Amino acid sequence: MTETRSGAALLLRDFVNSLDVECDADQLATPAKLTEWLTGHGLLPPGSPAADERALAMAIDLRAGLREAMHAHHAPSTxxxxxxxxAALANLPLRVTLTGSHPALVPLGTGAPAALARLAAAxxxxxxxxxxxxxxxCLERTCRWAFLDTSKNRSRNWCSMRVCGNRTKTRAYRARSRISSPEHSP
Structure with a gap:
């Protein structure tokens, strides 16, 4: 199968993964780090005004909301x-433009809020x-790493079957073993 690739999807994945839940490492921990991340991903032109605390709060809310939306994709609903x-999307400066061959969402203004609006357009x-x-x-509760599910039937549950899938299955096996033989519990 040819792997599905999308620059927009990979950008969103990388944005959500700017918080490593397992290691508690946050690439957006300060306004300066947010500016660096946005610039490094081509969302904010070099030399743009630095992000402020308000932009940082918007970014954190956007990232948390995107993580929850991606979690919901395991069991799509209406x-x-x-x-x-x-709430995060409502605060981003976007407008629809009809120039070109297709309608598009275009960020308004400059700086970090416009860069975050580019993520919304993604x-x-x-x-x-x-x-x-x-x-x-990832459904592994200690991981929560974002990934692009390229499986044919869209059934992938973990970022890595070798690591997170194995952790989850081992934990479930041990729990079943404890239930079936309580006298041998650790």
């Missing part, structure tokens, strides 16, 4: 977006190319 994502791009619902987070 429910609304997670409240964190809905949601629409990944939806248009069919990769939005393939963006998921």
């Amino acid at each position: 429910e609304a977006l997670p409240p964190e994502l809905e 949601i629409m791009e990944s939806s248009a190319d069919g990769t939005w619902t393939r963006l998921k987070v």
Whole structure:
């Protein structure tokens, strides 16, 4: 099978993964780090004004909302977006433009809020190319790493079967073993 690739989906994945839940390492821990991340991913032109605390709070809310939306992709439903994502998107400066061959979302203004708005536009791009619902987070509770599910039937649950899938299955096996033979519990 040819792997599904989308620049927009990979950008969203990388943004969500700017917080490593397992190691508690946050690439967006300060406004300066947010500026560095946005610049490094081509969302903020070099020399742009630095992000401030308000932009950092917007980024953190957007990231948390995206992580919850990606978690919901394991069992798609018709429910609304997670409240964190809905609130974060409502604060981003975007407008629809009809220039060119297709309508597009365009950030308004400059600086970190416009860069974050480019991430919101990436949601629409990944939806248009069919990769939005393939963006998921690892179901291993200690991991929660975002990944693009490229499996044919969209059934992937873990970022890595070798690591997180094995952890989950081993934990379940041990729990079943304890239940079936309580006298041998550790």
